Amino acid sequence: MDQNLFPGFELRDMEVGEGMRLRVRTDGSGPPLLLLHGHPQTHAIWHEVALELARRYTLVAPDLRGYGDSSRPPRLPDHSDYAKRAMALDVLHPMRQLGHERFDVLAHDHGARVAHRLAADHAEAVGRMVLLDIAPTLAMYEQTNETFARA
Secondary structure (H helix, E strand, O other): OOOOOOOOEEEEEEEEEEOEEEEEEEEEEEEEEEEEEOOOOOOHHHHHHHHHHHOOOOEHHHHHHHHOOOOOOOOOOOOOOHHHHHHHHHHHHHHHOOOOOOEEEEEOOOOHHHHHHHHHHHOOOOOOEEEEEOOOHHHHHOOOOOOHHOO
């Protein structure tokens, strides 16, 4: 990914357990803020706001499991390796490795669902959350037809 999108930010691969590795971009100063992207994006979706946010927050922006340059484990028959619970644990690991025991979260779409699971499973770690643009899944699938799918 073009470093020009995130001038001055550090890009690293972080081990998060069980052979999983997340690509993570970090920078800034101030309280920690975890940025989680949606589907089918990567952490790059935050590039237009990252510099401004980094003035007030220490940003941690990973590519979620299966996205961008993060690990893509083979799917288990029950899909538990891509469950929101597994992905929430993935993003908790780099935050703790970076010394952030408690942090805020800004998340979009699929990342917002991961953030919700993170807060449910690890409430002690999450301060505040802003969740953006979560598609109402049940309503969406109930209204899905061939025309919608092909579009």
